[in-house]
Amino acid sequence: MSESGHSQPGMYGPGRRRRRRRGERDVGPPGQNLSGPSRDREYQQRERRDGSEDPPGPLIQKTPIILAKPPGDRAKPPQNTATSGTPVLEKPIMLMKARDEGGKPGTPQETAAQPSGPGPSKMEKEGQRPTQPVYQIQYRGMGPSASSSAVDPMVGQAKLLPPEKMKHSIKLVDDQMNWCDSAMEYLRDQTDMLVVGVIGLQGSGKSTIMSLLSANTPEEDQRSYVFRAQSQEIKERGGNQSTGIDFFITQERVIFLDTQPMLSPSILDHLINNDRKLPPEYNLPHTYVEMQSLQIAAFLFTVCHVVIVVQDWFTDLNLYRFLQSAEMLKPSTPSASHDSSGSSGSDDGAEYYPHLVFLQNKARREDFCPRNLKNMHMVVDKLMAHSHLKYKGTLSMLDCNIFPGLGHDFLKTEVNMFLLPVHEGEGEDHLTKAGTYPLFSLLPGYRGHPTFSYMVSKLRSQILAMPRSQLSHTILTEKNWFHYAARIWDGVKKSSALSEYSRLLC
Template identity: 85%
Template sequence: MSESGHSQPGIYGPGRRRRRRRGERDIGPPGQNLSGPSRDREYQPRERRDGSEEPQGPLIQKTPIILAKPPGERAKPLQSTVVSAAPVLDKPIMLMKARDDTVKPTTPPEATSQSTGAGPSKVEREGQRPTQPVYQIQNRGMGASATSSAVDPLVGQSKLIPPEKMKHSIKLVDEQLNWCDSAMEYLRDQTDMLVVGVIGLQGTGKSTVMSLLSANTPEEDQRGYAFRTQTQEMKERGGNQSTGIDFFITQERIIFLDTQPMLSPSILDHLINNDRKLPPEYNLPYTYVEMQSLQIASFLFTVCHVVIVVQDWFTDLNLYRFLQTAEMLKPSTPSASHDSTGSSGSEDGAEYYPHIVFLQNKSRREDFCPRNLKDMHMVVDKLMAHSHLKYKGSVSMLDCNIFPGLGQNYMTTEVNMFLLPMQDIDSEDNLTKAGSTMTYPLFSLLPGYKGHPSFSTMISKLRSQILAMPRCQLSHTILTEKNWFHYAARIWDGVKKSSALSEYSRLLG
């Protein structure tokens, strides 16, 4: 035993060696050939002798039990560690590969799996992970706006849908002078709208003119007009067709506002005969009718770009006095701050005033005489000399080539006035029938002399000039269609509660 196992029998006795084998403390002499794990156990008892104390429980648990395997299986862990070392080194390679895929995907994942020797299932599972980097590549290439539209394509399609076309007008202010919200669904978030309003006395043709300017032609049936015109029965009774304020918007985003007649005798007759109760602040029906007209006119002077004043004869001085009163009682334009100047689009920077157009409807042949036309322009200029309303420089009959022989300097004071002849659709048919009895059929092809172009030609020229009117800024900010609706609702509420109108009605009563 001593010759084969130990060279110093005095130090390592047989009995002590047997006890240490039973207690798993195999310590051999320094010349004994031991494996790697046994060498670690050889130096462990020497450290215990240097400490001169027996090791405690936690030190015994720190022994490398994982490496203590049978000698027959020691080669397999070496191979497994070598093979397992490759995936450990491959993990950074896979991360670098995934990072390279985000820039230039040149190496396929199958070649990587074959070079590393890993299983295909593991590589495929790891290849499914870079879905987030692919999403980031799409965001980086397409941009945030393109990603939002790609996520929700209906947003882009809704912008391409044409706006809904209106066929008939709806109420903006009902006959009780209450605000209506039904027009909100036809409005959009765009700022290129033009607001055109109309005022005039009863029976002057306001609704007919607004329908022809908005969506209809003279050849159509009047029962299908955008604004309801006065029926024959209503004309015989002397009543009014329009009540309150009617709203209509075209595909060109032009807002037309038709109103009830100003200073209407039929509304006054309806108040008197039907024993309708007046509001407590009004004592007389006539005062109530006049204040209604002033409220509507002052409202249009605040929220419209263009206001058309329709009359069927020249001229009523009470109408000009009414316009000046409505201008005086017009609510002030709200501003962003007290020191804002030039924000409302007016000359003094504090108040907004619209363009006003005087439309002479149902004009006679004598009214188209250049001398009479010049006199009418001079009279209107004298009556509106002290007004802040923009009554010059927007509409011109000389620019329409209606009077080819007249120069641009014929009228020194040209106001916004336009003449419309009588609407007579059957006149050409009557001329044809009358001309068929003539001896010379050539004269039947020539139209009769009227002194002015046809009604269709005149209304088309008026429409082109109205749509080309300058669109000034109504308030201190640029309004969209929806913002204009809320702005108009606030102005209407302020008009009904205006202290200036209340004081004026008290002076009248």
């Protein structure tokens, strides 16, 4: 042993005493013979006087550190209690992240990870970096007792909240043909959407059909429909209820667009009698009304997956001429590369066309006859033979079990056509209940078709099952669709093709 009482480091290791052999006496300093406990205390005192450090122990890896709330918030009494007085425990959120070596001094992670004694830790002296993760517990705004530095819960839980439910429709395009931005707050960053638009002549029942497809049932009062239908007063004076384009989105992320009547005589009468000032590019009121209708139809052909053409009698040839003109004036689908000349709408393969559904509203009993149904399909197929619109192959009445015994080969040229009978609350069904004999009055009247509610449910299921084609060269979310539709509407209003067409109408 050395004079200071330490063992030789090379022989016995740092800070360790040589073990006494059996039979060997304890020899202390000269003039002193100490027993075992006294000798150990003497050695410890000599080591402290020499100024040497405590013997280093084995290297211990850093263990995960659990950080709780700041000390200032721990003293606060819990304020989250239920109505019965029982405290409600807040569920913590555990975050795992790697230890930041170059963090700012004084952060809770670094303060808790520092050793209690002064100076760097043993691992930092030897050049080793801690690799263990730090588990941090935070209370993210779960109650009044949460820390002031907690994250706003609306930021982390915005995507978990259910979408806001609309109770009535709002304006997408007003009566002055100006774009409205109020629909933006109901849209989300989701791509699984379906856009359904409707066009038709005045009084054909467009708003009623869209309300039944979106949020209402036939048993409800029409005054509570999301798209306002014509009131009795408006029907008596031959007016129109809808103006511009109305917007409504369901909880199933289906966007419905209701429009003002196409080629409406009531809108033309309003322009003439009220002496409304026309835009400078239009000279005659009837030209302005027709161009408004063409702008709306061309817009729907560009931004919708499905466009429903509502008729209340079969059929008007002027409506098919109008559809062909709107298809001709439809703006080209924007291409992926705008720099290449002639790439926008140059070939028909890259052009987008929606699915077209012909809805025969207020159909009579004889319209459901298989022979008449076959003739209607043949007429529509011949009128739309040269159209690029997808008017057949995606909707079938034969799949609804409405005509039992008829196979799919019965309609060789089946188009997207659906028939809706007259509502039970109006029309001919009241006549069938009145009978001469009391026994016959107890029997239900013969309809020749299912009920109106059954037909509406079948139509809704087929409309919602329509293919959701890609509207542009990129997959659009709901918010992106809104901006895309606004750009298309601005392009339709400034279209040179529409301006030239309106000049030829004069």
